Every structure is written in structure tokens, then in C-alpha cells.
Amino acid sequence: MESKQKNSARRMIRNFLIEVAAYGALLVAYFFFALRYLGEPLQRIYETDLKSYALWGTILIVVQAVVLDQVVGFLVDFFKLHQTDG
Amino acid sequence: MNFPISGVSVDPFALVLIGFIVGVLGGFFGVGGGFLAGPFMFWIGVPGNFVVGTDLAHITGKSIVAFRRHRALGNVDIKLGFIMVIGTVVGVELGAQIIENMEARHSVDLFIGILYVVILLLVGIFTAFESIRTIRRIKSSDNPEGREILGFQKITKAVRRIKIAPMISFPNSGIEAISLWVVLGVGLAAGLITGMLGVGGGFIRMPMFIYILGVPTHVAVGTDLFEIIFSAGFGTITHSLKGNVDIIMALVMQTGAAVGAQIGSIATQYFRGPWIRLMFSVLPFIGVLLVVMKLFNGGM
Numbered sequence: 001m002e003s004k005q006k007n008s009a010r011r012m013i014r015n016f017l018i019e020v021a022a023y024g025a026l027l028v029a030y031f032f033f034a035l036r037y038l039g040e041p042l043q044r045i046y047e048t049d050l051k052s053y054a055l056w057g058t059i060l061i062v063v064q065a066v067v068l069d070q071v072v073g074f075l076v077d078f079f080k081l082h083q084t085d086g
Numbered sequence: 087m088n089f090p091i092s093g094v095s096v097d098p099f100a101l102v103l104i105g106f107i108v109g110v111l112g113g114f115f116g117v118g119g120g121f122l123a124g125p126f127m128f129w130i131g132v133p134g135n136f137v138v139g140t141d142l143a144h145i146t147g148k149s150i151v152a153f154r155r156h157r158a159l160g161n162v163d164i165k166l167g168f169i170m171v172i173g174t175v176v177g178v179e180l181g182a183q184i185i186e187n188m189e190a191r192h193s194v195d196l197f198i199g200i201l202y203v204v205i206l207l208l209v210g211i212f213t214a215f216e217s218i219r220t221i222r223r224i225k226s227s228d229n230p231e232g233r234e235i236l237g238f239q240k241i242t243k244a245v246r247r248i249k250i251a252p253m254i255s256f257p258n259s260g261i262e263a264i265s266l267w268v269v270l271g272v273g274l275a276a277g278l279i280t281g282m283l284g285v286g287g288g289f290i291r292m293p294m295f296i297y298i299l300g301v302p303t304h305v306a307v308g309t310d311l312f313e314i315i316f317s318a319g320f321g322t323i324t325h326s327l328k329g330n331v332d333i334i335m336a337l338v339m340q341t342g343a344a345v346g347a348q349i350g351s352i353a354t355q356y357f358r359g360p361w362i363r364l365m366f367s368v369l370p371f372i373g374v375l376l377v378v379m380k381l382f383n384g385g386m
């Protein structure tokens with residue numbers, strides 16, 4: 001019983017670490033991507049048309065949230081790391 | 087790192103860290119966390135006019151991540167969330183109108199500050215009192231599993247006795263029948279306070295879900311996040327139209343918030359309702375502290 005609990009806790013910590021590592025990699029890549037490819041066009045839209053800026057900004061926020069969630073969800077499924085039985 | 091839209095250089099890792107902290111709080115308690123993120127953003131050098139809008143933008147994204155995770159755990163009542171959104175939107179507009187009318191005649195900053203402090207203190211003290219009482223009851227009773235019980239059910243019982251048609255049910259929240267007008271009224275009241283105080287209102291709505299409607303704590307957290315997506319999303323659009331949102335900064339913050347929201351959401355599985363409510367009761371006191379500091383300093 002005790003070893004089962006230990007395994008569960010170990011698996012939970014491993015899942016967290018994998019999730020954090022995946023996000024960390026995405027985060028570093030994202031800094032470069034966001035600044036290099038998004039910074040300039042978004043600034044141009046911001047200066048010329050605030051309605052388009054509001055639209056694109058909201059779309060980007062929603063898309064990033066869904067993509068980040070799905071990527072990590074995929075990784076967790078791929079490595080069979082479900083741990084919601086705790 | 088230079089953010090061209092707001093025209094400032096801010097440490098991106100500080101932004102990620104703020105996002106992460108607010109994300110954990112949001113995922114665990116179902117609050118937006120703007121009351122905490124705002125002052126921190128201001129502190130690290132984000133210009134005042136960009137703080138609120140950018141914060142709302144990242145809260146929208148963070149709430150989507152936390153909502154999806156809570157939905158997977160069965161902690162969201164979509165039907166209840168949609169009805170509450172309707173009441174909240176009307177309430178926010180009403181609250182904003184009231185403040186606008188008052189501002190035309192007097193300076194209302196002090197009035198709003200005091201009202202905010204009183205409401206937060208009431209929420210904090212009541213939630214702490216109720217959750218401690220419930221935890222004691224669980225420990226001394228034959229309810230070792232600590233299934234969802236409340237130490238204070240008078241309001242919920244009184245509300246359930248209101249039988250104004252149409253009556254609707256919310257199976258995901260364990261509510262067999264409740265008047266639609268009561269749910270809309272609660273949404274309206276929460277929205278009114280939000281509109282008057284200019285805050286997201288998660289820490290007002292969450293206790294309302296639990297103590298007035300009788301929604302289980304875990305479902306209240308998930309459903310509140312669902313509602314925050316709409317309220318913060320709406321706020322993001324209106325602030326963007328005024329040019330007060332730095333989307334790149336919000337996207338960077340969101341990377342940290344997404345991790346935090348996942349951790350916070352998953353962590354709710356390991357705590358029972360009363361313990362979540364007890365920890366939640368600390369948040370309003372932090373809010374009070376920040377408002378008092380603001381009132382005395384006249385700053386952010």
C-alpha cells in the first residue's frame with residue numbers, strides 16, 4: 001500500500017517535471033519567435049488600426065492557450081503519464 | 087527584453103514568474119488574480135496604462151488553460167456558467183453606470199476603496215469562519231472522507247425555497263431545482279460589485295457560487311474560471327481598442343501562467359472543499375492590504 005502511494009507520488013512529480021520542461025522549452029522558443037516574427041507586425045497593426053489589433057490580440061491569446069494546453073496534453077498521453085488517479 | 091508596443095524593457099522572466107504565480111492561484115482558487123498581478127507588473131516597470139489591459143489579456147489565456155483542465159476533471163458546470171455570464175454582464179454595465187454618475191458629482195475613489203475593503207473583509211472572515219467550522223465538524227464526525235459539506239447552509243436553503251418559475255436544474259452542480267431568476271440575480275449582484283469596484287470579481291463570485299447557490303467547491307472553481315474567460319476576454323478587447331494592451335507581453339506572461347494554471351488545477355484534486363475554502367480566505371486579506379496601501383500612498 002505504502003509503495004503504491006510512493007509510486008503514485010513519484011509519477012506525479014515526474015509528470016510535473018515533464019510538463020514544466022515541455023513548457024520551458026516552448027517558452028524559450030517562444031521568446032525568439034514572438035519577438036522575431038510577431039513583434040514588428042503587431043506593432044504596425046497597433047499603430048495603424050486598433051480594431052484589427054484587438055481582434056488579432058484576442059485570437060493570439062486564445063490560440064496560444066489552446067495550443068499550449070494541447071501540446072502538453074499530447075505529451076502526457078504520448079508518454080502514458082496520466083496521474084489523475086491521486 | 088524590449089517590448090516595442092509599450093516601449094519598455096522588462097525582464098521577461100519576471101513576467102513569466104508573475105504569470106506562473108497568478109496561474110497557480112487561478113487554477114487552484116478559480117480567481118483571475120489581477121489584484122495581485124497588477125501591482126507586481128507596475129513594480130517591475132510596466133507602464134500604468136498597460137498594466138490592467140495586459141493583465142486581463144494574460145488572465146484570459148490562463149483561464150482557458152485552467153478551464154480546460156478543470157473540465158477534464160469534471161469540475162465545470164457550463165450551463166450554470168453561461169447563465170451567470172448573462173447576469174454578470176448586465177451587472178457590470180449597471181455598476182459602471184452607477185460609478186460614472188457618482189463621479190460626475192463627487193470624487194468616489196475613497197468611497198470605492200472603503201466599499202472594496204469592507205466587502206473583502208466580509209468575504210475573508212466569513213469564508214475562514216465557515217471553513218474552520220466545517221473542518222472541525224469533519225474531524226469530529228463520522229465523515230472521515232470529508233465529502234462536500236458546508237458549515238453554513240442557511241442562505242443556500244433560503245434560496246432553494248424561492249420557487250419563481252422557471253425552475254431549472256444543474257446536475258453537474260448537484261442542484262435539482264432552482265429559480266432561474268435567483269441564478270441571474272446572483273450573477274447580477276456579482277457583476278454589480280465588479281462594475282463598481284473595477285475588479286475581476288473572482289473572489290466575490292466564488293463564495294457566491296458556494297454559499298448562495300450551493301455549488302460544490304471544486305465545481306465553483308472550474309465554473310468561475312469559465313466565466314472569467316468571458317469577462318477578462320471582454321475586458322481585453324475593450325482595453326485593446328483603447329491601445330492599452332501589450333499583446334507580446336501578455337503572451338510571454340501566459341507561458342508562465344499556463345504552467346501555473348495546470349499545476350493549480352491538478353492540485354485541487356488533492357484537497358477537499360473546506361481546505362480549499364480555508365486557503366482561499368487568505369486572498370481577500372491580501373487584497374485588503376493592497377487597497378489600503380494604494381489608498382495611503384495614492385499610487386498604484
